[in-house]
Amino acid sequence: MLSSRSVVWLSLWDNEKLVVAQTRIRYGCIHGNRTISGVTGVTKIGRTISDEELDKVALQAIDAVDAEPHGIFGVDMTFDKNRIPNLTEINIG
Numbered sequence: 891m892l893s894s895r896s897v898v899w900l901s902l903w904d905n906e907k908l909v910v911a912q913t914r915i916r917y918g919c920i921h922g923n924r925t926i927s928g929v930t931g932v933t934k935i936g937r938t939i940s941d942e943e944l945d946k947v948a949l950q951a952i953d954a955v956d957a958e959p960h961g962i963f964g965v966d967m968t969f970d971k972n973r974i975p976n977l978t979e980i981n982i983g
Contacts, residue, residue, distance in 0.1 A: 892976060896968040897941075898933060899948035903959040911948070915939050944975055951977050 901911040918934035948965040956963075962983035967975040 892968040892970055892978075894968075896966065896978070897939070897944060897975070898936070899944055899965040899967070901948070901952070901963050901965075903952075903961060903963060905960055906958050908949075908959075911945070913939050913941060913944050913948075947975050947977060951980055955980055956982070 896916045897913055898916065899911060899913045902909045914933060914936035916933050916936050920932040920934045922934075944967065947967060951965050952959050952963050964979075964981040964983070965977065966979040966981075968978050969975055
């Protein structure tokens with residue numbers, strides 16, 4: 891089972907080169923009352939953090955879906971009871 895602790899790793903790519911990335915831990919979601927889990931993909935309250943393990947998971951996820959990333963990629967992760975990040979969604983914008 892996953893915990894309620896989740897993060898989003900948002901990145902901008904230019905022809906396979908990572909330009910910038912930001913990781914935010916979510917402390918609340920907009921419209922959470924509309925889902926069984928209380929979690930949606932829209933952060934209501936968040937804080938920017940730095941975590942090399944999250945960077946690694948996100949980069950592996952993006953590499954798995956696109957060998958030549960270009961544009962905006964968002965990777966959502968939720969932690970399990972052992973505090974291990976689990977990939978839940980990739981958004982390509």
